[in-house]
Amino acid sequence: MRRRPELWSYLAFALVAGAGFWWAGRSREPRPVHGRTVITWYSVITPLRDHYEAQAKAFERAHPDIEVRILWVPDSEYNVRLKTLAAARQLPDIFLSGDVWISYLLPLTMDVTAYVRRDAAEFGLDDFFPQIRTAMQHEGRYYIMPEYMNLSLLYYNRRMFAEAGLPEPAGRWTWSDLVANGKQLTHAGTNGRPDVWGCSRVENWWGEWLIYVRQAGGKVFTEDGRRCLLGSPEAIAGLRFYEEKSSRHHFSAPAGFEPRNGFVNERVAMIVGGHVNYWLNYNQMPGLDWDVQLLPAGPHSRRGGELAMAGYSIARTCRHPEEAWALMKFLTRPEAVAEIVARGSLAVRQSVAAANIRGPRRHERPRNLGAAYAQFEFGEPIPRHPHFIEIMLQIVQPEIDRMVLGQLTPEEAGRRAEAAANAFLATFDPADS
């Protein structure tokens, strides 16, 4: 009897603590309407948000038994959050994927080969470009439904070429043409130093230098992905061209001096590589007269520009794969792809690309869409390696940074990058991931 007050105090405390934990941990998500299946869709915050929200609503109208919940995430946090959700076993049903990411997202991703084969005729598998059909797969199995793609291209400012009295870039350009024209487009400002540059130089990531490495005949990895090859003479030749754009030919700004948004502000006449995601921004600048052309060819080949595809995958833990698959098909149907392309992008479907080239088009630029799609032939996907992004950004890029800053020669940078990447690969074998 005497213990009763103590007991009550313990019980009361336990009750309050339990209620607190329940309240803190309860789901904030609204309950689904009875009989409807909820599909969660994980998406980055993008200028196309209104398009995706409209797509979700249209899908719900077409499938009254399915409710779509879009979870918006900032671009910079997307992969971190996705993996955190995987660790917490709370993966969304479908998420953004692509051939760049699939290697390390593979453990989270459902093999949809059976669905693709079953519905190939219905969603038009053959309508996707053959390179895109390859990019949808990993070791012969399908994992991604594609929505749009990026191809590295030569971007140029038509007005700046006209004012310099230069003909616009031709499809047969080589590196020498890039150098010769870039030099003529570089102008000094009032202080005597260059203020307008012939060509940008993409720093901090592989966007540009990898093109030159591949066009010079170099490779990042061996076929099995177990050795890095950036120390090869071919790769070093590519790195040297990237470095000499500024140090020898002086038509790109020295490291750190690249004008911010230089292409949009018309202080940079050309970009090698670029990204279709910027088309939307370029087209919002009324005075910016820009166009695209095939990448200049390197000493070994014209091939080497990036060919990257983005789309959707279903989580391996998805409890409603049939409904998630229906949503993926809906998001990648010709009408949806055409809307994204109309806003400024490249089509993954041949039918949409053909209609886009024929016109009419919502945006006048780029005019030379034919060249953009012709670049397809010379585009190469980045290596399918689970640690590609990490090796390139964390291990290789600092050596490239030191090279453009003049602290290392291209030979030293290539060899140091190769040695450091191989040390990493010896510890983090791709087979472990």
Place this chain on the structure above:
Amino acid sequence: MRAGRAKHVWFWAFVGPAVAGLLCFSVWPMLYSLWLSFCHYEVVAPPRFIGLRNYVYLFRHDAAFWPSVRVTLVFTAIQVPLSILASLALALLLHQPVRARGWWRAVYFLPSILPQAALAVVFGYIFQADGGLLNRVLGLAGFAGQAWSSSPTWALVVLIVMSLWGFGYPMVIFLAGLQNVPRELYEAAHIDGAGAWARFRHVTLPLISPVLFFNVVMGVIAALKVFDIAYAFGMAQGQPIPGGPARATLFYGLNLYQQAFGYFHMGLASAMAWLLFGFILLLTAVNFRLSRRWVHYAD
């Protein structure tokens, strides 16, 4: 007996939740991370025991580990003394009997409450190579500007300057210490003919030495763990992964974060966390040992 037991019950009723929280959210994760430091763990698959391989990789093969150690130690060696000197100097100034002293104290403390992200954007503009404020001013004076934030030589200096903006917290602690120095001691020293420097050297400094010691210990620990300022600076510079250029601002904490949450090498990141913990523990112990020589406590 009954009263004693009741006390015991109430003690645990109030302390219990805190202890449970400490065990669940601090002690257990720490012990688990110690276990993970001996595992290959990339979140999507269960941890796999690999012995000391993470530690061996860090010491012998990781291209980023030693540069991040070097950056952090250089930063600590320069930033902590500068920060202590700046905050002590300001505290001495703000301790003077001037008009609107409280207002001045608030004004000097204000920069410390600025979010690091905002600070990084502002300083990013000041130190920008193309059209940045500093280079414009230098250009007007006829000097060539530098790529301050893109140069491995200058980027760390920029971050040290940025971090000094947070002098407000040690300054407030110094002010509290200065207010506890008995006025009679200054009067006695003055009568004995001591000048301003002698009074500072022989009265102020010994009497605020516990506060100085506290600021040094906390400053060193904070500098060794620095993360937010480097991360915000890297993002403001548009680096895909902060820490550049050429790892010039790759602090240990930033490297650890990237290993853990950028690449999900949780085993490797746990090993890094335990190495940092051990180093901070060792350095703090050395600090305490050395403090016996120069810190004077009233009792």
